[in-house]
Amino acid sequence: MTSISEESFMYVVCVRIAGIEQITSINEYMHYLKFLSKEKKERLSRFNRKEDFLRSLVSDLLTRIMLVEKFNLSNMDIRISSNSYGKPYLDGHSVEFNVSHSGEWVAAVVSRFPVGIDVEEIQPINVDIARSFFAEKEYAEIVAKAEDEKLTYFFDLWTLKESYIKACGQGLSVPLNLFSFSLENEKIIFENNHSQEHYYFRQYQMHNQYKLAVCSSYPDFPSEITTWSLEQVLDTAKKLLYAERNG
Template identity: 40%
Template sequence: MIEIYGVRLETNIDSLPIWRLVQALPPERQERIHRFRRKEDAIRTLAADLLSRLLICNWLNIRNKDIRLTQNAYGKPLLEENSGLYFNNSHSGEWVVSAIAGSPVGIDVEKVEEIDFSIAGRFFSEQECLDLDLRRGEAKLNYFFDLWTLKESYIKAAGMGLSMPLDSFTVRAGNDGRIELITLNEFRGCSFRQYPIGPGYKLSVCTQDDRFPDHIGLLSMDELHERFMAYV
């Protein structure tokens, strides 16, 4: 089974009690958050870390201090002693999202913004570019971000980062909601799911487990703070 949660960032970030939870993170994560010049970037990273840790604590019934993380050869965070549990997070604009599952999982959220479609030729496969060029106007923009988040969720689930070229596999999203993966990469047997999360955003999830929830859970910043405190 997969659990997926989203947190919508608030505008009054200066007064949020969640800032005090920076100390609940490992020193290297605290340093990274403190290095951000913009508070908006710091709060996104903090909320993403806390949300992933909340899901891990809840899944394993452990306290935050008992979480031990390591990295694979490509830098993806993993649990040291629970190889059967996987997690991933993402953030963009006003949304932070996290997924946790019993098989490799990747999640990506992106704010839909005007872009230069020539980017597709640099990162998408030939078939994906052809599919994109069949669309016009808003439909083309939305499909670009469908493809982008689906592809990002796949490489994040595979855990190889950008060492896996984005044009080394093809994703095709049909109007009926079906999503097809075409690849010669070793990471196969994947299922995808997209969820509505808010106007102007795209959210995609990839995993080797097809037991997706019907809906994602939504938390406010205060709820994230309150629930996390139960595991401190």
């Protein structure tokens, strides 16, 4: 079993899957399944929509590439399980990871500390749903925004909240109104009535139609994210994961 590099902390990578709606067939991507677990292969084989297939495939490949590249693990040693709330974790290694995808983007984070990541495409939505699910203070702040700012602010809060529940590993079993966020001059203010554990947050600019937030129990974040193309992920998978698979 390979060891983890002690100087590794956190890495965030975003992949733009441009034009996925124009893909005519998933057959050209099927041979990448050999790098994944048996369970993941079976799950992907049941996908009916090619967009969902590709997002899920890239999420898994990207996670494996980052774990092999950044933490000196072997792809053959990467065994992913899920806790009782559905959060995936790595068997046998003290490494944390999380993935998210929306629209044309897939985002992944790996770390030696608990982490969560969420990316969301900014789409038209009735922001009044925040009245039912968000903290009262958050809803009040959304309502107070100018009309052309409400939607963007809603997704700022949504991605931060999603990143938190994914980092703490309890999913939607945590009521979204038990903790709240406020953004003041780019400073993220977090109030938590759910847990006494400390968590930290960072937002990244990746595309003007998307929001991205990362949560970690460790306060240091990379200053910027790494952006890859779909071709880079597939090429790296063939080189790095194939070498690990056959090495």
